[in-house]
Amino acid sequence: MIVFNQVTKIFRGGVKALDRTSFMIPSGVLAGLLGPNGSGKTTSFKLILGLLKPSFGKVEVFGLDPWVRELEVRMRTGYLPEKPLYPMDVSVEKFLSHIAKLRRVSKQDLYRIVKLVGITHLLEKDIGVLSRGYIQRVGIAQALIGDPELLLLDEPTANLDPLARIEILELIKTLQKDLGLTAVIATHILPELQPIVDYVVFISRGHVTDYGYLEDLTKKYLVEAVYQIRCSGTRKLAKILIDYDFVKAIEITDTGLNVKIDTRYVDEFLKVIEDAKRAGYVYSISHLTSSLGDLYAKLASKS
Amino acid sequence: MLSWRQRVNNVVYHLDYILSKVIKPLVGYLAFLSLVFAGIAFYMPAPMVILPISMLMLFFFPFVVAFCIERLIDEITSGRMALYLVAGLTRIQYVVAWIIATMVFPITGFLLGLLIPITIISPDMVSTQISIPPNNTLEMNVLLEAIIIQIYNNVSIMVFIGLATRRKGMVFLAAVLITIVLPIIIAMVSSINNFVLHALLFIAPVYYIALPLEFKAPYWLANLFALIIAIIFTIQSIMLAKKVLEV
Numbered sequence: 001m002i003v004f005n006q007v008t009k010i011f012r013g014g015v016k017a018l019d020r021t022s023f024m025i026p027s028g029v030l031a032g033l034l035g036p037n038g039s040g041k042t043t044s045f046k047l048i049l050g051l052l053k054p055s056f057g058k059v060e061v062f063g064l065d066p067w068v069r070e071l072e073v074r075m076r077t078g079y080l081p082e083k084p085l086y087p088m089d090v091s092v093e094k095f096l097s098h099i100a101k102l103r104r105v106s107k108q109d110l111y112r113i114v115k116l117v118g119i120t121h122l123l124e125k126d127i128g129v130l131s132r133g134y135i136q137r138v139g140i141a142q143a144l145i146g147d148p149e150l151l152l153l154d155e156p157t158a159n160l161d162p163l164a165r166i167e168i169l170e171l172i173k174t175l176q177k178d179l180g181l182t183a184v185i186a187t188h189i190l191p192e193l194q195p196i197v198d199y200v201v202f203i204s205r206g207h208v209t210d211y212g213y214l215e216d217l218t219k220k221y222l223v224e225a226v227y228q229i230r231c232s233g234t235r236k237l238a239k240i241l242i243d244y245d246f247v248k249a250i251e252i253t254d255t256g257l258n259v260k261i262d263t264r265y266v267d268e269f270l271k272v273i274e275d276a277k278r279a280g281y282v283y284s285i286s287h288l289t290s291s292l293g294d295l296y297a298k299l300a301s302k303s
Numbered sequence: 304m305l306s307w308r309q310r311v312n313n314v315v316y317h318l319d320y321i322l323s324k325v326i327k328p329l330v331g332y333l334a335f336l337s338l339v340f341a342g343i344a345f346y347m348p349a350p351m352v353i354l355p356i357s358m359l360m361l362f363f364f365p366f367v368v369a370f371c372i373e374r375l376i377d378e379i380t381s382g383r384m385a386l387y388l389v390a391g392l393t394r395i396q397y398v399v400a401w402i403i404a405t406m407v408f409p410i411t412g413f414l415l416g417l418l419i420p421i422t423i424i425s426p427d428m429v430s431t432q433i434s435i436p437p438n439n440t441l442e443m444n445v446l447l448e449a450i451i452i453q454i455y456n457n458v459s460i461m462v463f464i465g466l467a468t469r470r471k472g473m474v475f476l477a478a479v480l481i482t483i484v485l486p487i488i489i490a491m492v493s494s495i496n497n498f499v500l501h502a503l504l505f506i507a508p509v510y511y512i513a514l515p516l517e518f519k520a521p522y523w524l525a526n527l528f529a530l531i532i533a534i535i536f537t538i539q540s541i542m543l544a545k546k547v548l549e550v
Contacts, residue, residue, distance in 0.1 A: 051385050071305065074389050085383040087324060094323070101316045102391040104309075142386070 001027040001150060001182055002048055004208075007057035009043050017043040019206040020057065025184060025199060027149075029213075030176045032193045033186040034296065035203035041186035042082060044203070045152050049079055061150070075103065078143030082154040082186075084135045088128030092119060092138055095127060096145065103146035110145060117141040117171070133164030140171065144179075151176070151183040157192060169196060190292040200292065202299050209299040215287040222264045223294035224248055225287060229273065231256040233281035240272065258288060313392055317400035322407060332367060333412055361450065361509055364409035365478035368458050371405040372465040372474045380469055398544040402462050402537065409454045448526055449508040456506055456529045457481055459536035466543050481506055504528045 002025040009018040018040045025031045033041050046052040047059050050066030050073055059066055066073040086095060100110040114120050117137050122130060127138060136156060143151060156172060157165040173196045176183045187193055201211040210217065218225040231237055234252050241247045241257075246265035251258040261269050276282040305313070339359065378384045387397060460481070465474045486503060493500045501520060503510040508529040511522060 046385070049385070049389055051388060070388070071391065071393055075391055077389065079385070079389040081382060081385060083382065085381055085386060087383070090324060098316065098320045099386075099390040102313060102387065104391075142390070145390070 001025055001062065002184070003058075003060040004044070004047075005058045005060070007047065007054045007059055009040075009047060009052060010055045017206055018047075018054075021203070021206065021208050022057075023201050023208045023211040025182070025201065025211075027182045028180070029182060029199040030173070030197050031182070031184045031199040031201065032197040032292070033184055033201050033203060034188070034190060034193070034292065036188050038205075039188075039203045040206045041188075041203060042154055045079070045154055045184075045186060048152060049074060049077060075146065076148055077150045077152060078145070078148035080136075080139045080143045080151075080153045080156055082158060084132070084139065086127045086135065086138060086142075089126060091124055091126055092130070093123040096123075096138070096142055099142045099145050105146050109147075113141050113144045116175070117144070131164075132160055133167065136160060136164070136168055137171075140168070140175075144175065147179070149181055151181050153183065153185045155187055156185060157187070157189065165192060169193075172196070190296055194289050194292045197292075200295070202296060204300065214290050214292075214295075217295055218263050218287070218290035219266060221295055221298045222262075223291050223298060224260055225263050225266070225290040226258055226260045227269075227273075228253075228255075228286050228288040229257045229259060229282060230284045231276070231282040236281060237276055240276070244269070244272070256282075263290075310393075310396060313396045314400045314403070317387065317392055317397065318403050318407075321400060321404040333408075333415060358509075360409075360413050361453065361507075362482055364412060364454060365457055365461070365482045366475075367408050367412065368405050368454075368461050369471075369474045369478040371401075371408065372461055373471045375401045375405075375462070376465050376469055376471055376474070379466075394544040395541050398462070398466065398540055402458060402540065405458045405462065406454055409458075410451065413450055413454070449511060449529075452526050452529045452533065453507050453509050456508075456533040456536075459533045459540065460506070463536045463540045463543070466540055486510070505532050 002023075004021050004023050007018055007021045008016065010016050021040070021044070033044060035041055043052065047054055048061050048066060050068075050070035053067045061073045062076060064073055096110060096114065097107075100107070111120070114123065117140050119134060119137050119141060122134060122138075127135060130138065140153075140156070143153070153172065157168055160168060169192060172183065172185070175181075185193060185197065197214060199211075199213050200217065202209045210220075212220075215225070229237065234257055238250050238252065238257060241250060241259060244265075246262040246269060247259060248262060249260040259269075270285070273282055273285050384397060388394065392400075461474055461477050464477045465471075468474075485506065489499060489503050497515050500510070500514050503513075504520070504525045505528050508525045511525045514520075
């Protein structure tokens with residue numbers, strides 16, 4: 001869905017934001033574009049949207065060049081900017097109606113999105129009087145207008161209080177699942193993204209250090225991972241697993257176990273689970289998450 | 304691809320949105336001007352009403368234009384423009400909507416400047432100044448067309464400067480140059496050579512009425528000069544928007 005091929009972006013004044021960056025993000029994933037401040041995340045988003053022109057290299061989104069076919073790309077993409085740039089002296093309804101008009105979206109569809117995001121009661125208020133959490137919801141609503149296939153969220157939890165952060169991330173996760181869209185979240189706060197992303201692109205000082213499915217990167221860089229096991233005999237399985245040194249933690253859940261392991265021994269672990277499956281008390285196993293912090297540390301030391 | 308009708312609709316939607324956003328401060332400006340006009344209309348000798356009001360208006364409007372373009376520069380430099388581009392506007396539609404919006408306020412102010420004295424002074428006196436054949440006066444003929452062209456001309460130059468430099472100070476400087484500095488310099492130089500006054504027509508066709516009779520170019524040519532300059536700067540602004548306007 002998104003392909004960067006040797007992309008370089010140099011701004012006026014000679015600042016190089018991206019330097020021969022290559023990565024790809026497939027469709028249907030909830031991806032994280034991870035890196036410290038000033039690493040080129042926002043520039044990457046603007047290149048994806050055709051708001052910036054690459055100095056060298058090629059960007060492709062939906063197989064199109066976004067700088068040349070700007071409208072075709074943008075009409076299929078929703079964007080939540082990092083800073084709340086919305087006109088503060090305009091009511092929520094007026095702002096969202098204007099975006100809906102430009103996107104050729106009916107009033108009914110607009111109100112459906114407003115309801116989905118939970119801001120129906122704020123429509124008549126000026127954006128400037130809302131709390132940061134609600135302004136962020138307005139931003140998510142404007143990004144969802146027109147049912148985009150791709151959603152770009154730039155630091156969606158920046159400057160929010162802890163409760164609002166959890167709410168916004170839950171909302172993003174639910175929307176991505178319910179609407180079946182591809183979402184990319186740019187952030188430098190790794191832990192909060194860990195439970196929700198399944199694909200990551202690590203970026204640092206304009207270079208992509210690595211990218212791929214979280215599970216694949218976990219195995220590649222041998223960091224701890226959490227696997228979700230659906231089973232009936234939770235205590236029996238826990239008793240078996242606890243004896244292995246590579247098992248770092250076990251958590252009992254409603255449907256089975258969440259097991260944190262040292263991925264250097266992933267094959268051995270999977271063999272144990274396979275045996276349990278054959279014995280009939282394990283139904284399935286899936287990769288739940290990995291430590292993004294550990295992954296990032298390994299990639300940073302590598303680069 | 305959008306049809307022509309959809310493209311025009313996009314410009315209209317955004318124009319409507321811009322006007323509704325910047326309308327509050329500008330309503331104050333128009334209210335102030337209305338009071339000034341009403342005062343002039345009340346105290347001036349009747350046959351002299353329209354011309355001084357229009358000249359006063361011409362002095363003020365580049366600063367109104369500068370105010371509007373400052374808002375445009377704010378949107379571009381803050382990144383707010385990106386919101387509207389992502390929603391489905393092209394860079395060209397965005398810039399065209401702003402050019403038209405920037406023209407609306409001075410034109411409204413000018414029309415207001417005509418309407419207020421009409422409501423105050425007697426219809427007979429108004430008819431001597433308004434362009435209705437066969438009694439039309441040259442004065443009003445000149446003003447009606449030339450002012451609209453002048454507004455378009457000055458807006459296009461200032462929008463171009465705003466887009467090219469993205470500096471509010473430069474736009475304000477352009478307003479001062481157009482309104483005060485250039486006319487004074489040209490007037491001074493014209494004391495040596497009267498023909499130099501024609502240079503003013505490239506940015507201010509209204510000064511046609513100030514040209515000495517023996518040197519006067521045809522009136523349509525005076526407007527054409529300014530119109531051509533306006534079109535050139537509009538095209539340049541659009542090219543700038545299309546090729547290099549990054550957010």
